[in-house]
Amino acid sequence: MLGMRGVLLRSRHSSRHPSAERVVTTLVSYFRPRVAGLFSSRGMAANASNVGEPKANTNGRFNGRLNGVEGKSPFLIGVAGGTASGKSTVCKRIMEKLGQVDVENAQRQVVSISQDSFYKELTPAERAKAERGQYNFDHPGAFNEDLIYQTLKDILAGKKCDIPVYDYRTNSRCEGQFITIYPADVVLFEGILVFYFPEIRDLFHMKLFVDTDSDTRLARRVPRDINERGRDLEQVLNQYMNYVKPAFEEFCLPTKKFADVIIPRGADNIVAIDLIVQHIREFVVNRNQDQMRNEGHASPSPATSPVHGARRPNTPDVYFKRPH
Numbered sequence: 001m002l003g004m005r006g007v008l009l010r011s012r013h014s015s016r017h018p019s020a021e022r023v024v025t026t027l028v029s030y031f032r033p034r035v036a037g038l039f040s041s042r043g044m045a046a047n048a049s050n051v052g053e054p055k056a057n058t059n060g061r062f063n064g065r066l067n068g069v070e071g072k073s074p075f076l077i078g079v080a081g082g083t084a085s086g087k088s089t090v091c092k093r094i095m096e097k098l099g100q101v102d103v104e105n106a107q108r109q110v111v112s113i114s115q116d117s118f119y120k121e122l123t124p125a126e127r128a129k130a131e132r133g134q135y136n137f138d139h140p141g142a143f144n145e146d147l148i149y150q151t152l153k154d155i156l157a158g159k160k161c162d163i164p165v166y167d168y169r170t171n172s173r174c175e176g177q178f179i180t181i182y183p184a185d186v187v188l189f190e191g192i193l194v195f196y197f198p199e200i201r202d203l204f205h206m207k208l209f210v211d212t213d214s215d216t217r218l219a220r221r222v223p224r225d226i227n228e229r230g231r232d233l234e235q236v237l238n239q240y241m242n243y244v245k246p247a248f249e250e251f252c253l254p255t256k257k258f259a260d261v262i263i264p265r266g267a268d269n270i271v272a273i274d275l276i277v278q279h280i281r282e283f284v285v286n287r288n289q290d291q292m293r294n295e296g297h298a299s300p301s302p303a304t305s306p307v308h309g310a311r312r313p314n315t316p317d318v319y320f321k322r323p324h
């Protein structure tokens, strides 16, 4: 398959041209973007939410000045993969590498949202089943597809959104609790079936699939569900054998083919995460420059701008070439 030390990357049209799987190399390592807090070692929240009241951003002209302001359309990234494959850990790593852990909530420019926030409300009968580990949370029908679609459309339209908070211990939403997502530069949307629904899948600018082997995933899921989600061992294993594993094979794994980037070994794959981060940076730099130009501000000149000066005319920052 592809080279590039464990990161598999496909062009958008690779399904039509299966022989044309591409190796991505990048030209942007020399970018020293001045935009947003995305590019320094400080300023990005480590946690996955963009929560809090908007505040004036005082870090300079480029620096996320639209944060918290409606109308800002983000770079939307879908992150799929089996249960406990490391989806949320990969998102966390991306956020860490893009930014500043200590930044104030309202200045966050990268936001991560979980598909699990969009589980349907259960009927009393379903709830009783869920408590016995007999409800299938891994079936596409368990998710509120319409709410996911509408929320992502709102996010892409730069609207502020309220996301339900989900409690795995009760298998239900926390009543009346929401996380406010403010307009951001980059939004990550992660979950087992984020590429399952075609209309939702088509909204993503970039699609990642975290590909961790199933033994490792089970070995991680068992302690996580016991320690963090209030389950006992028998319940976890029964649910896994009856629902999680078959649904992974039927609904999740087949969506791997839609991914632009497949990340073997999840968060351990630093090369893949670094490439993804570079691609995101490039998008944000270019978007902010276009925005400045559209607003009638002079573009940074090649002589003075490390961003522009490093760029050759008509040369894409990320390009694809055929594997040798």
Ligand SMILES: Nc1ncnc2c1ncn2[C@@H]1O[C@H](COP(=O)(O)OP(=O)(O)O)[C@@H](O)[C@H]1O
Pocket (backbone or CB within 6 Å): 081, 082, 083, 084, 085, 086, 087, 088, 089, 090, 220, 221, 224, 265, 266, 267, 268
């Ligand atoms: N690379 C890794 N090495 C060790 N443990 C990991 C790694 N990635 C994730 N984990 C752990 O595995 C569990 C599942 O990871 P998580 O990122 O929550 O997966 P997902 O979001 O796909 O369900 C968590 O307890 C997490 O801390």
Ligand SMILES: O=c1ccn([C@@H]2O[C@H](COP(=O)(O)O)[C@@H](O)[C@H]2O)c(=O)[nH]1
Pocket (backbone or CB within 6 Å): 082, 083, 084, 087, 116, 119, 137, 138, 167, 168, 170, 171, 172, 191, 192, 244
């Ligand atoms: O109430 C619930 C809701 C979900 N689950 C399980 O969670 C995983 C999805 O979350 P990951 O973080 O991707 O593992 C899914 O496999 C469901 O089985 C649950 O057990 N209870």
